[in-house]
Amino acid sequence: MTFLSELIKSIEDENPDDWWINSRKESIKLFPELENELNVHEKALEVMDNDSKKIMFEKAKLAFSSNHNSRGKHQFFDTLNEALAYEYLINTGFHNVHLLQEVKKHKMPDIKFTCNGIDYFCEVKTIGASDNELKLQQTSEVFNSSIYKELNENFFNKLQNTISIASDQISKHSENGIIYIIINFDDFTLTHYETYQEQISKYLTKTFPSLSITLRIGIDKHYQMSHNNLNA
Known part of the structure:
Protein backbone atom coordinates (compact mmCIF):
# COMPACT_ATOMS: atom_id res chain seq x y z
CA MET A 1 0.00 0.00 0.00
CA THR A 2 1.37 3.41 -0.97
CA PHE A 3 1.77 6.26 1.49
CA LEU A 4 -1.19 8.12 -0.02
CA SER A 5 -3.37 4.99 0.14
CA GLU A 6 -2.50 4.60 3.81
CA LEU A 7 -3.34 8.25 4.43
CA ILE A 8 -6.72 8.02 2.68
CA LYS A 9 -7.50 4.75 4.50
CA SER A 10 -6.73 6.32 7.87
CA ILE A 11 -8.89 9.34 7.06
CA GLU A 12 -11.76 7.07 5.94
CA ASP A 13 -11.56 5.05 9.15
CA GLU A 14 -11.68 8.18 11.30
CA ASN A 15 -14.32 9.98 9.21
CA PRO A 16 -16.69 7.30 7.87
CA ASP A 17 -19.57 9.76 7.41
CA ASP A 18 -17.60 12.57 5.86
CA TRP A 19 -19.23 13.98 2.71
CA TRP A 20 -15.96 13.98 0.70
CA ILE A 21 -15.18 10.36 1.61
CA ASN A 22 -18.66 9.19 0.61
CA SER A 23 -18.70 11.30 -2.55
CA ARG A 24 -15.30 9.92 -3.59
CA LYS A 25 -16.43 6.33 -3.05
CA GLU A 26 -19.57 6.84 -5.11
CA SER A 27 -17.65 8.57 -7.88
CA ILE A 28 -15.11 5.74 -8.07
CA LYS A 29 -17.93 3.20 -8.36
CA LEU A 30 -19.23 5.04 -11.42
CA PHE A 31 -15.84 6.00 -12.83
CA PRO A 32 -13.09 3.64 -11.56
CA GLU A 33 -10.40 5.74 -13.26
CA LEU A 34 -11.03 8.48 -10.68
CA GLU A 35 -9.17 6.36 -8.15
CA ASN A 36 -6.03 7.59 -9.89
CA GLU A 37 -6.92 11.29 -9.72
CA LEU A 38 -4.26 11.88 -7.05
CA ASN A 39 -1.48 10.14 -8.97
CA VAL A 40 0.59 13.32 -9.26
CA HIS A 41 0.55 13.81 -5.49
CA GLU A 42 1.14 10.11 -4.89
CA LYS A 43 4.29 10.18 -7.03
CA ALA A 44 5.60 13.25 -5.21
CA LEU A 45 4.83 11.79 -1.77
CA GLU A 46 6.83 8.65 -2.54
CA VAL A 47 9.96 10.80 -3.00
CA MET A 48 9.77 12.02 0.60
CA ASP A 49 12.04 10.82 3.37
CA ASN A 50 10.35 8.86 6.18
CA ASP A 51 10.40 11.67 8.75
CA SER A 52 8.78 14.05 6.25
CA LYS A 53 6.13 11.43 5.48
CA LYS A 54 5.25 11.21 9.17
CA ILE A 55 4.90 14.98 9.38
CA MET A 56 2.81 15.06 6.20
CA PHE A 57 0.58 12.26 7.53
CA GLU A 58 -0.38 14.27 10.62
CA LYS A 59 -0.63 17.63 8.83
CA ALA A 60 -2.88 16.22 6.11
CA LYS A 61 -5.19 14.48 8.57
CA LEU A 62 -5.55 17.69 10.56
CA ALA A 63 -6.20 19.73 7.42
CA PHE A 64 -8.84 17.24 6.26
CA SER A 65 -11.04 18.09 9.23
CA SER A 66 -11.32 21.68 8.01
CA ASN A 67 -14.08 22.66 5.57
CA HIS A 68 -14.49 25.93 3.72
CA ASN A 69 -18.01 26.09 2.25
CA SER A 70 -17.68 26.20 -1.56
CA ARG A 71 -13.96 25.36 -1.45
CA GLY A 72 -14.55 22.04 0.28
CA LYS A 73 -11.37 20.22 1.29
CA HIS A 74 -9.00 22.80 -0.13
CA GLN A 75 -6.87 22.89 3.03
CA PHE A 76 -6.29 19.15 2.70
CA PHE A 77 -5.21 19.45 -0.93
CA ASP A 78 -3.15 22.58 -0.20
CA THR A 79 -1.26 20.51 2.37
CA LEU A 80 -0.68 17.70 -0.13
CA ASN A 81 0.70 20.34 -2.50
CA GLU A 82 3.71 20.65 -0.19
CA ALA A 83 4.79 17.31 -1.64
CA LEU A 84 4.95 18.90 -5.10
CA ALA A 85 7.35 21.53 -3.80
CA TYR A 86 9.40 18.83 -2.05
CA GLU A 87 9.63 16.89 -5.32
CA TYR A 88 10.63 20.06 -7.17
CA LEU A 89 13.47 20.74 -4.72
CA ILE A 90 14.74 17.16 -5.02
CA ASN A 91 14.58 17.21 -8.81
CA THR A 92 16.40 20.56 -8.91
CA GLY A 93 19.30 18.96 -7.05
CA PHE A 94 19.04 20.47 -3.57
CA HIS A 95 20.10 18.41 -0.56
CA ASN A 96 18.76 17.52 2.90
CA VAL A 97 15.21 18.34 1.86
CA HIS A 98 12.68 17.72 4.63
CA LEU A 99 9.35 18.98 5.89
CA LEU A 100 9.35 21.00 9.08
CA GLN A 101 7.22 20.12 12.07
CA GLU A 102 4.61 22.77 12.85
CA VAL A 103 5.00 24.55 16.18
CA LYS A 104 1.98 25.99 17.98
CA LYS A 105 1.86 29.80 17.97
CA HIS A 106 5.10 29.86 15.97
CA LYS A 107 4.61 29.86 12.22
CA MET A 108 7.33 27.86 10.46
CA PRO A 109 8.18 27.63 6.76
CA ASP A 110 7.06 24.32 5.24
CA ILE A 111 10.39 22.89 4.04
CA LYS A 112 14.08 23.19 4.85
CA PHE A 113 16.89 22.27 2.44
CA THR A 114 20.54 23.03 1.75
CA CYS A 115 22.17 24.62 -1.29
CA ASN A 116 25.97 24.75 -1.54
CA GLY A 117 26.19 24.00 2.16
CA ILE A 118 23.83 26.82 3.16
CA ASP A 119 20.45 26.25 4.82
CA TYR A 120 17.42 27.51 2.93
CA PHE A 121 13.69 27.46 3.58
CA CYS A 122 10.76 26.98 1.25
CA GLU A 123 7.24 28.20 1.91
CA VAL A 124 4.50 26.56 -0.14
CA LYS A 125 1.27 28.33 -1.06
CA THR A 126 -1.69 27.55 -3.28
CA ILE A 127 -3.84 30.04 -5.18
CA GLY A 128 -7.12 28.52 -6.30
CA ALA A 129 -9.95 29.71 -8.49
CA SER A 130 -11.52 33.03 -7.56
CA ASP A 131 -14.77 33.31 -5.64
CA ASN A 132 -16.37 34.75 -8.76
CA GLU A 133 -15.31 31.70 -10.79
CA LEU A 134 -16.75 29.34 -8.18
CA LYS A 135 -20.06 31.19 -8.37
CA LEU A 136 -20.07 30.92 -12.17
CA GLN A 137 -19.46 27.16 -11.92
CA GLN A 138 -22.51 26.79 -9.69
CA THR A 139 -24.89 28.54 -12.06
CA SER A 140 -26.14 27.80 -15.53
CA GLU A 141 -25.91 31.41 -16.61
CA VAL A 142 -24.19 32.21 -19.89
CA GLN A 169 7.34 33.45 7.20
CA ILE A 170 10.74 32.72 5.65
CA SER A 171 12.43 35.95 6.75
CA LYS A 172 11.70 35.22 10.42
CA HIS A 173 14.10 32.27 10.17
CA SER A 174 16.54 33.08 7.38
CA GLU A 175 17.41 35.48 4.59
CA ASN A 176 17.57 32.51 2.22
CA GLY A 177 14.48 30.93 0.75
CA ILE A 178 12.24 29.98 -2.13
CA ILE A 179 8.55 30.74 -2.36
CA TYR A 180 6.78 27.94 -4.23
CA ILE A 181 3.22 28.69 -5.38
CA ILE A 182 0.77 26.34 -7.07
CA ILE A 183 -1.72 28.35 -9.16
CA ASN A 184 -5.03 27.13 -10.53
CA PHE A 185 -6.33 29.86 -12.84
CA ASP A 186 -10.04 30.50 -13.38
CA ASP A 187 -9.49 29.48 -16.99
CA PHE A 188 -8.27 25.93 -16.46
CA THR A 189 -7.87 25.48 -20.25
CA LEU A 190 -4.97 27.97 -20.14
CA THR A 191 -6.03 29.33 -23.52
CA HIS A 192 -4.42 32.68 -22.68
CA TYR A 193 -1.43 31.32 -20.78
CA GLU A 194 1.15 33.27 -22.80
CA THR A 195 -0.59 36.51 -21.84
CA TYR A 196 -0.76 35.43 -18.19
CA GLN A 197 2.92 34.51 -18.27
CA GLU A 198 3.91 37.91 -19.61
CA GLN A 199 1.73 39.73 -17.07
CA ILE A 200 3.09 37.77 -14.13
CA SER A 201 6.71 38.08 -15.23
CA LYS A 202 6.43 41.86 -15.47
CA TYR A 203 4.61 42.04 -12.15
CA LEU A 204 7.17 39.97 -10.23
CA THR A 205 10.09 41.92 -11.71
CA LYS A 206 8.53 45.20 -10.64
CA THR A 207 7.04 44.21 -7.26
CA PHE A 208 9.37 41.51 -5.91
CA PRO A 209 12.70 42.08 -7.70
CA SER A 210 14.88 40.23 -5.17
CA LEU A 211 12.74 37.27 -4.08
CA SER A 212 13.23 33.75 -5.43
CA ILE A 213 9.81 32.54 -6.57
CA THR A 214 8.73 29.42 -8.45
CA LEU A 215 5.20 29.12 -9.82
CA ARG A 216 3.64 25.81 -10.79
CA ILE A 217 0.66 26.41 -13.04
CA GLY A 218 -1.77 23.50 -12.65
CA ILE A 219 -1.35 20.05 -11.15
CA ASP A 220 -1.46 17.31 -13.82
CA LYS A 221 -0.28 18.86 -17.05
CA HIS A 222 1.49 21.90 -15.72
CA TYR A 223 3.70 24.83 -16.64
CA GLN A 224 6.44 26.28 -14.50
CA MET A 225 7.64 29.86 -14.11
CA SER A 226 10.75 30.86 -12.17
CA HIS A 227 11.67 34.32 -10.91
CA ASN A 228 15.26 34.78 -9.66
CA ASN A 229 15.80 31.05 -9.94
CA LEU A 230 18.05 29.48 -7.28
CA ASN A 231 20.42 26.93 -8.81
CA ALA A 232 21.67 23.89 -6.92
Whole structure:
Protein backbone atom coordinates (compact mmCIF):
# COMPACT_ATOMS: atom_id res chain seq x y z
CA MET A 1 0.00 0.00 0.00
CA THR A 2 1.37 3.41 -0.97
CA PHE A 3 1.77 6.26 1.49
CA LEU A 4 -1.19 8.12 -0.02
CA SER A 5 -3.37 4.99 0.14
CA GLU A 6 -2.50 4.60 3.81
CA LEU A 7 -3.34 8.25 4.43
CA ILE A 8 -6.72 8.02 2.68
CA LYS A 9 -7.50 4.75 4.50
CA SER A 10 -6.73 6.32 7.87
CA ILE A 11 -8.89 9.34 7.06
CA GLU A 12 -11.76 7.07 5.94
CA ASP A 13 -11.56 5.05 9.15
CA GLU A 14 -11.68 8.18 11.30
CA ASN A 15 -14.32 9.98 9.21
CA PRO A 16 -16.69 7.30 7.87
CA ASP A 17 -19.57 9.76 7.41
CA ASP A 18 -17.60 12.57 5.86
CA TRP A 19 -19.23 13.98 2.71
CA TRP A 20 -15.96 13.98 0.70
CA ILE A 21 -15.18 10.36 1.61
CA ASN A 22 -18.66 9.19 0.61
CA SER A 23 -18.70 11.30 -2.55
CA ARG A 24 -15.30 9.92 -3.59
CA LYS A 25 -16.43 6.33 -3.05
CA GLU A 26 -19.57 6.84 -5.11
CA SER A 27 -17.65 8.57 -7.88
CA ILE A 28 -15.11 5.74 -8.07
CA LYS A 29 -17.93 3.20 -8.36
CA LEU A 30 -19.23 5.04 -11.42
CA PHE A 31 -15.84 6.00 -12.83
CA PRO A 32 -13.09 3.64 -11.56
CA GLU A 33 -10.40 5.74 -13.26
CA LEU A 34 -11.03 8.48 -10.68
CA GLU A 35 -9.17 6.36 -8.15
CA ASN A 36 -6.03 7.59 -9.89
CA GLU A 37 -6.92 11.29 -9.72
CA LEU A 38 -4.26 11.88 -7.05
CA ASN A 39 -1.48 10.14 -8.97
CA VAL A 40 0.59 13.32 -9.26
CA HIS A 41 0.55 13.81 -5.49
CA GLU A 42 1.14 10.11 -4.89
CA LYS A 43 4.29 10.18 -7.03
CA ALA A 44 5.60 13.25 -5.21
CA LEU A 45 4.83 11.79 -1.77
CA GLU A 46 6.83 8.65 -2.54
CA VAL A 47 9.96 10.80 -3.00
CA MET A 48 9.77 12.02 0.60
CA ASP A 49 12.04 10.82 3.37
CA ASN A 50 10.35 8.86 6.18
CA ASP A 51 10.40 11.67 8.75
CA SER A 52 8.78 14.05 6.25
CA LYS A 53 6.13 11.43 5.48
CA LYS A 54 5.25 11.21 9.17
CA ILE A 55 4.90 14.98 9.38
CA MET A 56 2.81 15.06 6.20
CA PHE A 57 0.58 12.26 7.53
CA GLU A 58 -0.38 14.27 10.62
CA LYS A 59 -0.63 17.63 8.83
CA ALA A 60 -2.88 16.22 6.11
CA LYS A 61 -5.19 14.48 8.57
CA LEU A 62 -5.55 17.69 10.56
CA ALA A 63 -6.20 19.73 7.42
CA PHE A 64 -8.84 17.24 6.26
CA SER A 65 -11.04 18.09 9.23
CA SER A 66 -11.32 21.68 8.01
CA ASN A 67 -14.08 22.66 5.57
CA HIS A 68 -14.49 25.93 3.72
CA ASN A 69 -18.01 26.09 2.25
CA SER A 70 -17.68 26.20 -1.56
CA ARG A 71 -13.96 25.36 -1.45
CA GLY A 72 -14.55 22.04 0.28
CA LYS A 73 -11.37 20.22 1.29
CA HIS A 74 -9.00 22.80 -0.13
CA GLN A 75 -6.87 22.89 3.03
CA PHE A 76 -6.29 19.15 2.70
CA PHE A 77 -5.21 19.45 -0.93
CA ASP A 78 -3.15 22.58 -0.20
CA THR A 79 -1.26 20.51 2.37
CA LEU A 80 -0.68 17.70 -0.13
CA ASN A 81 0.70 20.34 -2.50
CA GLU A 82 3.71 20.65 -0.19
CA ALA A 83 4.79 17.31 -1.64
CA LEU A 84 4.95 18.90 -5.10
CA ALA A 85 7.35 21.53 -3.80
CA TYR A 86 9.40 18.83 -2.05
CA GLU A 87 9.63 16.89 -5.32
CA TYR A 88 10.63 20.06 -7.17
CA LEU A 89 13.47 20.74 -4.72
CA ILE A 90 14.74 17.16 -5.02
CA ASN A 91 14.58 17.21 -8.81
CA THR A 92 16.40 20.56 -8.91
CA GLY A 93 19.30 18.96 -7.05
CA PHE A 94 19.04 20.47 -3.57
CA HIS A 95 20.10 18.41 -0.56
CA ASN A 96 18.76 17.52 2.90
CA VAL A 97 15.21 18.34 1.86
CA HIS A 98 12.68 17.72 4.63
CA LEU A 99 9.35 18.98 5.89
CA LEU A 100 9.35 21.00 9.08
CA GLN A 101 7.22 20.12 12.07
CA GLU A 102 4.61 22.77 12.85
CA VAL A 103 5.00 24.55 16.18
CA LYS A 104 1.98 25.99 17.98
CA LYS A 105 1.86 29.80 17.97
CA HIS A 106 5.10 29.86 15.97
CA LYS A 107 4.61 29.86 12.22
CA MET A 108 7.33 27.86 10.46
CA PRO A 109 8.18 27.63 6.76
CA ASP A 110 7.06 24.32 5.24
CA ILE A 111 10.39 22.89 4.04
CA LYS A 112 14.08 23.19 4.85
CA PHE A 113 16.89 22.27 2.44
CA THR A 114 20.54 23.03 1.75
CA CYS A 115 22.17 24.62 -1.29
CA ASN A 116 25.97 24.75 -1.54
CA GLY A 117 26.19 24.00 2.16
CA ILE A 118 23.83 26.82 3.16
CA ASP A 119 20.45 26.25 4.82
CA TYR A 120 17.42 27.51 2.93
CA PHE A 121 13.69 27.46 3.58
CA CYS A 122 10.76 26.98 1.25
CA GLU A 123 7.24 28.20 1.91
CA VAL A 124 4.50 26.56 -0.14
CA LYS A 125 1.27 28.33 -1.06
CA THR A 126 -1.69 27.55 -3.28
CA ILE A 127 -3.84 30.04 -5.18
CA GLY A 128 -7.12 28.52 -6.30
CA ALA A 129 -9.95 29.71 -8.49
CA SER A 130 -11.52 33.03 -7.56
CA ASP A 131 -14.77 33.31 -5.64
CA ASN A 132 -16.37 34.75 -8.76
CA GLU A 133 -15.31 31.70 -10.79
CA LEU A 134 -16.75 29.34 -8.18
CA LYS A 135 -20.06 31.19 -8.37
CA LEU A 136 -20.07 30.92 -12.17
CA GLN A 137 -19.46 27.16 -11.92
CA GLN A 138 -22.51 26.79 -9.69
CA THR A 139 -24.89 28.54 -12.06
CA SER A 140 -26.14 27.80 -15.53
CA GLU A 141 -25.91 31.41 -16.61
CA VAL A 142 -24.19 32.21 -19.89
CA PHE A 143 -21.21 34.54 -19.55
CA ASN A 144 -18.67 36.15 -21.85
CA SER A 145 -15.43 34.13 -21.94
CA SER A 146 -13.49 37.33 -22.63
CA ILE A 147 -13.20 37.66 -18.83
CA TYR A 148 -10.35 35.13 -19.11
CA LYS A 149 -8.28 37.08 -21.65
CA GLU A 150 -6.15 38.78 -19.00
CA LEU A 151 -5.45 38.39 -15.31
CA ASN A 152 -7.31 41.08 -13.39
CA GLU A 153 -6.48 43.27 -10.41
CA ASN A 154 -8.09 40.83 -7.97
CA PHE A 155 -5.68 38.09 -9.04
CA PHE A 156 -2.62 40.29 -8.58
CA ASN A 157 -3.87 41.48 -5.19
CA LYS A 158 -4.16 37.84 -4.16
CA LEU A 159 -0.72 37.04 -5.59
CA GLN A 160 0.87 39.99 -3.79
CA ASN A 161 -0.73 39.03 -0.47
CA THR A 162 0.31 35.39 -0.87
CA ILE A 163 3.93 36.25 -1.65
CA SER A 164 4.14 38.81 1.16
CA ILE A 165 2.88 36.32 3.74
CA ALA A 166 5.26 33.61 2.48
CA SER A 167 8.22 35.99 2.46
CA ASP A 168 7.46 37.07 6.01
CA GLN A 169 7.34 33.45 7.20
CA ILE A 170 10.74 32.72 5.65
CA SER A 171 12.43 35.95 6.75
CA LYS A 172 11.70 35.22 10.42
CA HIS A 173 14.10 32.27 10.17
CA SER A 174 16.54 33.08 7.38
CA GLU A 175 17.41 35.48 4.59
CA ASN A 176 17.57 32.51 2.22
CA GLY A 177 14.48 30.93 0.75
CA ILE A 178 12.24 29.98 -2.13
CA ILE A 179 8.55 30.74 -2.36
CA TYR A 180 6.78 27.94 -4.23
CA ILE A 181 3.22 28.69 -5.38
CA ILE A 182 0.77 26.34 -7.07
CA ILE A 183 -1.72 28.35 -9.16
CA ASN A 184 -5.03 27.13 -10.53
CA PHE A 185 -6.33 29.86 -12.84
CA ASP A 186 -10.04 30.50 -13.38
CA ASP A 187 -9.49 29.48 -16.99
CA PHE A 188 -8.27 25.93 -16.46
CA THR A 189 -7.87 25.48 -20.25
CA LEU A 190 -4.97 27.97 -20.14
CA THR A 191 -6.03 29.33 -23.52
CA HIS A 192 -4.42 32.68 -22.68
CA TYR A 193 -1.43 31.32 -20.78
CA GLU A 194 1.15 33.27 -22.80
CA THR A 195 -0.59 36.51 -21.84
CA TYR A 196 -0.76 35.43 -18.19
CA GLN A 197 2.92 34.51 -18.27
CA GLU A 198 3.91 37.91 -19.61
CA GLN A 199 1.73 39.73 -17.07
CA ILE A 200 3.09 37.77 -14.13
CA SER A 201 6.71 38.08 -15.23
CA LYS A 202 6.43 41.86 -15.47
CA TYR A 203 4.61 42.04 -12.15
CA LEU A 204 7.17 39.97 -10.23
CA THR A 205 10.09 41.92 -11.71
CA LYS A 206 8.53 45.20 -10.64
CA THR A 207 7.04 44.21 -7.26
CA PHE A 208 9.37 41.51 -5.91
CA PRO A 209 12.70 42.08 -7.70
CA SER A 210 14.88 40.23 -5.17
CA LEU A 211 12.74 37.27 -4.08
CA SER A 212 13.23 33.75 -5.43
CA ILE A 213 9.81 32.54 -6.57
CA THR A 214 8.73 29.42 -8.45
CA LEU A 215 5.20 29.12 -9.82
CA ARG A 216 3.64 25.81 -10.79
CA ILE A 217 0.66 26.41 -13.04
CA GLY A 218 -1.77 23.50 -12.65
CA ILE A 219 -1.35 20.05 -11.15
CA ASP A 220 -1.46 17.31 -13.82
CA LYS A 221 -0.28 18.86 -17.05
CA HIS A 222 1.49 21.90 -15.72
CA TYR A 223 3.70 24.83 -16.64
CA GLN A 224 6.44 26.28 -14.50
CA MET A 225 7.64 29.86 -14.11
CA SER A 226 10.75 30.86 -12.17
CA HIS A 227 11.67 34.32 -10.91
CA ASN A 228 15.26 34.78 -9.66
CA ASN A 229 15.80 31.05 -9.94
CA LEU A 230 18.05 29.48 -7.28
CA ASN A 231 20.42 26.93 -8.81
CA ALA A 232 21.67 23.89 -6.92
